[in-house]
Amino acid sequence: MxxxxxxxxxxxxxxxxxxxxxxxxxxxxxxxxxxxxxxxETRAVEPLDQLLRKGxxxxxxxxxxxxxxxxxxxxxxxxxxxxxxxxxxxxxxxxAGKLDxxxxxxxxxxxxxxxxPQEGRFREFTQADIDIVGRDTLAFHHDVEVTRVMVDALTRxxxxxxxxxxxxxxxxxxxxxxxxxxxTGDGGTDEVMRLVDxxxxxxxxxxxxxxxxxxxxxxxxxxxxxxxxxxxxxxDGFVAAVRALxxxxxxxxxxxxxxxxxxxxxxxxxxxxxxxxxxxxxxRGLDYYTGTVFETRLDGYESMxxxxxxxxxxxxxxxxxxxxxxxxxSLGVSRVVVPLLARTGLSASRSVPSAVLxxxxxxxxxxxxxxxxxxxxxxxxxxEVAPDAAKFxxxxxxxxxxxxxxxxxxxxxxxxxxxxxxxxIRSGQQVDADPAAWTPPEADLRPxxxxxxxxxxxx
RNA sequence: GUGGGUAUAGCUCAGCUGGUAGAGCGCCGCCUUGUGGUGGCGGAUGUCGCGGGUUCGAGUCCCGUUACUCACCCCA
Numbered sequence: 001m002x003x004x005x006x007x008x009x010x011x012x013x014x015x016x017x018x019x020x021x022x023x024x025x026x027x028x029x030x031x032x033x034x035x036x037x038x039x040x041e042t043r044a045v046e047p048l049d050q051l052l053r054k055g056x057x058x059x060x061x062x063x064x065x066x067x068x069x070x071x072x073x074x075x076x077x078x079x080x081x082x083x084x085x086x087x088x089x090x091x092x093x094x095x096a097g098k099l100d101x102x103x104x105x106x107x108x109x110x111x112x113x114x115x116x117p118q119e120g121r122f123r124e125f126t127q128a129d130i131d132i133v134g135r136d137t138l139a140f141h142h143d144v145e146v147t148r149v150m151v152d153a154l155t156r157x158x159x160x161x162x163x164x165x166x167x168x169x170x171x172x173x174x175x176x177x178x179x180x181x182x183x184t185g186d187g188g189t190d191e192v193m194r195l196v197d198x199x200x201x202x203x204x205x206x207x208x209x210x211x212x213x214x215x216x217x218x219x220x221x222x223x224x225x226x227x228x229x230x231x232x233x234x235x236d237g238f239v240a241a242v243r244a245l246x247x248x249x250x251x252x253x254x255x256x257x258x259x260x261x262x263x264x265x266x267x268x269x270x271x272x273x274x275x276x277x278x279x280x281x282x283x284r285g286l287d288y289y290t291g292t293v294f295e296t297r298l299d300g301y302e303s304m305x306x307x308x309x310x311x312x313x314x315x316x317x318x319x320x321x322x323x324x325x326x327x328x329x330s331l332g333v334s335r336v337v338v339p340l341l342a343r344t345g346l347s348a349s350r351s352v353p354s355a356v357l358x359x360x361x362x363x364x365x366x367x368x369x370x371x372x373x374x375x376x377x378x379x380x381x382x383x384e385v386a387p388d389a390a391k392f393x394x395x396x397x398x399x400x401x402x403x404x405x406x407x408x409x410x411x412x413x414x415x416x417x418x419x420x421x422x423x424x425i426r427s428g429q430q431v432d433a434d435p436a437a438w439t440p441p442e443a444d445l446r447p448x449x450x451x452x453x454x455x456x457x458x459x
Numbered sequence: 460g461u462g463g464g465u466a467u468a469g470c471u472c473a474g475c476u477g478g479u480a481g482a483g484c485g486c487c488g489c490c491u492u493g494u495g496g497u498g499g500c501g502g503a504u505g506u507c508g509c510g511g512g513u514u515c516g517a518g519u520c521c522c523g524u525u526a527c528u529c530a531c532c533c534c535a
Contacts, residue, residue, distance in 0.1 A: 005508085005526060005527070006526090006527075007526095007527095008526080008527065008528080082535090083535075113534090113535085115533075115534075115535095116460085116532095116533090117528095118529085118530090119529095121534085121535085127535095284535090295535095305534085305535075306535065307535095309535065330535085332535075335535090359494090361493085389493095390493090391491095391492085391493050391494080392493050392494040392495085393491085393493075393494055393495050394493095394494095394495080395493095395494085395495085396494055396495040396496090397495050397496085398495090399495085400495060400496070407494085407495090409494080423494075425494090425495070425496085428494090428495090428496095430494080
């Protein structure tokens with residue numbers, strides 16, 4: 001059989017790279033739990049009518065089909081989920097009677113989309129979602145809360161480049177448009193938002209043309225819409241800038257107040273590396289968002305698009321009697337990690353968890369070496385025993401290849417006992433050690449992330 | 460979906476107008492009979508993506524095909 005080739009869009013990592021991704025996932029999980037979010041996992045598949053519910057036919061859904069499928073449709077009527085929000089909405093409805101509201105959960109899972117792969121865009125990828133969902137109502141301070149949780153998480157991912165969270169509020173946009181007299185419904189304001197959303201790709205004049213021709217705006221309104229979209233600030237200064245445009249509407253006031261509260265509510269967490277910016281061009285396409293919207297750019301990778309996005313949806317789910325509003329944000333783990341592994345030297349300090357390799361003198365004494373390993377593991381020191389009793393030079397090389405920092409030597413003595421020594425193969429230093437007491441330095445206990453990100457930032 | 464590029468050793472690649480397959484790195488062994496890395500010497504490895512065609516002869520030229528890849532489109 002010839003050598004298998006990679007499948008486009010289905011990334012697989014080598015152990016050292018996977019260690020980086022694992023570190024990201026562990027950090028996210030840890031942070032989410034620190035903020036009191038409970039973990040859940042939903043099945044990989046949903047019924048097709050659930051997946052296509054939002055009219056999201058643009059999503060390329062992978063269908064499930066048995067090899068011996070005989071139905072007329074030719075498939076089982078279920079498909080792999082393309083995000084974690086749709087399954088979560090279904091899960092909330094299904095378990096509404098058993099959940100306590102407001103319900104806060106995190107979910108870190110694979111999702112699948114059939115779209116053509118590109119850098120940062122895959123057919124199989126991992127997402128990390130947090131959402132807070134209420135029954136009938138959900139206070140706005142939860143919008144601030146999920147933002148703060150994600151800022152906290154991104155801050156803790158300190159081996160990655162910086163992030164800029166861009167926040168906006170759909171009430172603000174819609175109120176502004178309504179104040180201008182742009183008709184709502186029939187995709188009127190949605191169309192304008194969709195076009196404004198292209199500002200990061202098309203020049204302003206081009207977008208203006210589109211606003212005039214495709215959305216049918218007056219010249220004056222198009223200019224106002226564009227003026228709004230160019231407003232951005234790292235504090236609540238955007239409020240005055242919007243007011244200066246002279247548009248009045250109740251919904252606009254509400255949106256301004258919410259967005260200002262959000263930006264002020266995150267101010268104490270903002271650093272040079274993780275910023276929060278009010279960016280009034282952010283609209284998030286034709287989605288189900290009704291208030292707060294987020295996008296996030298990774299410094300140095302702006303062209304890749306948003307790596308972490310979400311927002312407020314007043315009707316995440318509804319069973320006809322009860323409506324469940326929510327606010328959530330989703331981080332593209334694969335989108336962040338895979339391009340960084342490819343484009344920078346980002347990797348782990350070793351390809352195995354082992355901090356120690358216990359050498360083997362000869363096969364007859366393997367049990368002695370295994371006993372040393374057991375002693376170390378009793379104190380949570382990851383270690384392994386050499387695979388064969390090769391020359392010590394080869395056993396050291398075995399450790400070196402894998403990045404294992406310490407080799408443990410058990411030497412028989414003339415009186416029938418043994419001596420124990422541990423060697424730091426980076427320095428060459430070798431010292432007597434007690435298997436029941438010796439501990440490596442804290443920094444060597446687990447693989448660490450080796451980051452060359454500074455170099456990347458200088459470009 | 461549209462258009463371009465690429466496919467040769469484990470990896471990165473060279474191979475001109477057709478003449479039986481190469482380099483660097485890595486790997487293995489020895490120098491080094493129980494402690495690696497640097498150095499020296501030696502060694503192994505290929506359906507040249509796949510199928511067809513032209514030719515005395517194809518990695519090289521032609522046609523087809525598959526995969527990968529980049530851009531566009533679309534979208535998180």
